[in-house]
Amino acid sequence: MTAPCAPRSGEGQLAEFGAYLSAIASLVRKDLAVEWRSRQLLASMLVFALLMILIFNFALELDARARAEVSSGVLWATFAFAGTLGLNRSMSIEKDGGALDGLLLAPFDRSAIYFGKTLANMLFVLVVALATLPVYGVLYNIDLWHGGLLLVIVLGAWGYSAVGTLLAAMAMQARSRDLLLPVLLFPLLLPVLVAAVRASSFFLQGLEMEYIWPSLNLLIAYAVIMPALGFMFFDFIVED
């Protein structure tokens, strides 16, 4: 078996990086496999999302015009809450059976665990988003299929997962972890939520890009800063 300590040559470093990416891929694959076998998570996230849309409908009592204006807000609030289900579950599968130890024992940098989990969580949020959009569009007769909107959703989901995974790792080790995660998460999510709702709404209204760029830039900044922080801090959170 080749030693993971590659020589500090360019080739060696490339190989090391390749191994790192491959580790992340294996981790994502594992999370997807677990979900495929248990099918617990996606179903609950979807049902939760649809319920939220229903509740919003009755809570807000919107006419057709008002609905068009608030669709983005309703959608993002839904994703934000449904996402916490994913975050909680994603961490709890590592806690059951002590599987996290297995990841910590592995011969790759621990940040791979962080990125693997973040990617997997992002994929789950995206699945929920992509399933929710058509339903919402049908229920409210709004055309939601828009390239810009999908871009915002991808960026938003990535930023969301980057912070969420980090905080879920923290909450997992605390008492009352399911209650704690939303409390920790939502204050830190506001930049994403506000920017995402703004950008989504403008895309749906068909405004020019010059109006949308500020929000988009903020989303991109968040999507770069938060994973960087996660990369730095994840080891501190999981070490014993």
Place this chain on the structure above:
Amino acid sequence: MIKAAKVGKRFGERIVLQVIDLQVKRGELVALLGPNGAGKSTLLRVLASLARPSAGEIQVAGYNLLGQVAAARAAIGYLGHQPILYGDLSAEQNLWFYARIYRIPRPGARIRELLSTFDLELRRREPVRTFSRGMQQRLSLARALLHRPKALLLDEPHSGLDREAVAVLDDLLKKQTRKGTAILLATHDLARAQRLAHRVEVLADGRLVASFNRRQLASRQFAATYDRALRAAQRGGSVG
């Protein structure tokens, strides 16, 4: 192969391990004996790099845990109290996952070999959460051995195993030592230690208080000697 020098571990103000000087050479099987709460599990976790030592240096397979930890981890096989498995995945899927992250060559053959050794072939496609405790333990052992580690750190590996499985495990341990693997095995079963170990180290209250070689282990008076050593240690001394 496993070298611990002046290792200490504290959790906050609580001191769990003190001044641990321990070596396990190639092909040696050292049993770690001691009463409950002595710190055996913690010591194994620290040596496996799952917990960071508060003091001291640890080397496994020539790699320092501080600085070359990824290389060291590739050479470490660990078995703890928890199975370190994903309950929703099948036995096969679990092993495939670990095979991928340890990047072992020809994983398919290796997995088949281990499933066969541990008599798990019949149920290899079933989710691990349906396994009995003994079966999970066997699968966990397979996981620990998957990447042909040079150092094995096993925390009560026989627990939950029936007579047949114990025989298989003992046989396997002997084979491993002949191949040159260094094994540190924590147990509270004296008879087992006598049967399997080349050497016994006794841990009490976080300190190594006694050491027994093969000759002493073979003696019929060993149990009495061991008790005396423990009592002496409680009174605050060390017996060699």
Place this chain on the structure above:
Amino acid sequence: MPDQVVQKKPRLLGALDFASLVLMLAATLMVFFYAPREREMGEVQRIFYFHVATGWVGMAAFIGAAVAGIIYLVRPHKKWDVFSVAAVEIGLVYSFVNIVTGSIWAYPTWNTWWTWDPRLVTATVMVLTFLAYLLLRQSIEDPERRARFGAIYAILGSLTVPLTYMSIRIWRTIHPVVIGSGDPGAQGTFAFTQPMVYTLLVSLLAFTVLGITLLWHRVRLGWLADRVEQLRLKAMGL
């Protein structure tokens, strides 16, 4: 060091106590008697001096907590953690006063207790974030882990607050239709005369000194609490 802190109050702290009292008195007097009555807003404008002072000191406290968090992660010594949590608590009190005084000013000026003005919302988010910080700490039993997680969350929190401000600014500036009564950007400004400047500076000084004094007291309390926790853990036989 812990033992020293647990013992008698240091002389410097006693001096600070006195200085805080004097400065706060001076500031209050200046605010009510020296500063001129603002033409448009009237007496209520005087709250501005308290509002701004508590705002800046509160934010400084949170930044201090985050910096102490960074130091703790690099060099884990309990004193940085004790400082962090004390700074957060002081920051929360000051920020809360900041929001409330802002609200008191808002009512007669804009005819509403609350607007979705970027700074107001951001201030509230800041308070919520650091309340979450305290809740996080409360849920973790291991002192070292508590300190580590607290440090990380304080750093994360301090970084997202400015991002939140930016996101809400974007929200406000692009969308000209304001949901609410009156656009706060337009009103609320006033001519800033010399006596006002002096009053503000004194006010700022007073609240800063008061803040440092309270922080020091809180840090001492933190060491005491730490001592108690150690004894408790020992008594539990751990």
